[in-house]
Amino acid sequence: MKENEDKRFWHIRSANYDKLYWVNNQDYLDAIIKAGELKKNNIVLDVGTGTGTVAQKVKKYVSHVVAVDISNSMLKAGKWDGISLIKWDINNLLFANNIFDKVFARMVFHHILDELDRALIRCYDMLKDKGKIIIAEGIPPSDDKEVVDWYTNMFKLKEKRRTFKSDDLQYYLEKNGFINVKTKIHYMEDFNINNWLINSGLQKSKQNEIIDMHTSASDKIKKTYNMRIINGECIVRTVNLIVSAEK
Numbered sequence: 217m218k219e220n221e222d223k224r225f226w227h228i229r230s231a232n233y234d235k236l237y238w239v240n241n242q243d244y245l246d247a248i249i250k251a252g253e254l255k256k257n258n259i260v261l262d263v264g265t266g267t268g269t270v271a272q273k274v275k276k277y278v279s280h281v282v283a284v285d286i287s288n289s290m291l292k293a294g295k296w297d298g299i300s301l302i303k304w305d306i307n308n309l310l311f312a313n314n315i316f317d318k319v320f321a322r323m324v325f326h327h328i329l330d331e332l333d334r335a336l337i338r339c340y341d342m343l344k345d346k347g348k349i350i351i352a353e354g355i356p357p358s359d360d361k362e363v364v365d366w367y368t369n370m371f372k373l374k375e376k377r378r379t380f381k382s383d384d385l386q387y388y389l390e391k392n393g394f395i396n397v398k399t400k401i402h403y404m405e406d407f408n409i410n411n412w413l414i415n416s417g418l419q420k421s422k423q424n425e426i427i428d429m430h431t432s433a434s435d436k437i438k439k440t441y442n443m444r445i446i447n448g449e450c451i452v453r454t455v456n457l458i459v460s461a462e463k
Contacts, residue, residue, distance in 0.1 A: 226287035228417035235415040258317040264324030268294035322352040336392040394461035409450040
């Protein structure tokens with residue numbers, strides 16, 4: 217049953233996925249690439265590739281990219297010239313150990329509600345010695361409990377997902393054997409909540425609930441998010457972590 221629900225979720229999202237602002241935001245992509253310290257001879261795995269935006273960006277700098285995702289709908293919506301493509305769940309065994317120089321995972325691990333440690337161990341095992349993992353995730357704009365609770369409850373209206381706070385990714389990476397963890401904060405200014413919701417495949421009623429949560433939020437939430445209403449649309453500043461670590 218859950219597998220069918222997941223297929224439907226990603227099938228709906230795939231239709232307008234590439235219209236989402238964060239998916240193709242070049243500053244975000246450039247910051248992720250920079251964190252990878254890519255080299256021409258690198259062999260790279262892109263986990264949860266979606267429509268392949270990160271994989272396409274990475275392939276310009278490396279020897280080869282392997283892109284994996286659990287959703288056929290997402291994969292069918294992408295362009296894969298020069299990229300090896302596999303439908304695969306990161307929690308399952310597939311690759312041998314010690315074969316990738318870098319593993320990228322952008323906006324992936326918040327979808328792993330169970331067995332997050334196992335997924336990270338899979339990534340660890342597939343990396344060569346001194347190989348690097350690069351994880352990019354959105355987080356609440358503050359670790360303040362009121363802000364985290366609001367963020368978590370807002371996303372519950374959209375999907376089932378995990379909320380990472382500012383130190384969580386470092387904790388999980390070190391817990392599962394990674395070293396030399398480095399974290400960079402990346403801000404997306406002028407993020408349009410209306411555009412995000414329209415292109416997320418949500419029912420109109422859910423979109424309206426989430427907009428209402430923003431417009432009726434406390435002054436603390438609005439200030440922390442730098443929330444503004446411009447021409448009838450809700451604009452915020454989102455916070456993303458780009459975390460790299462070595463095997």
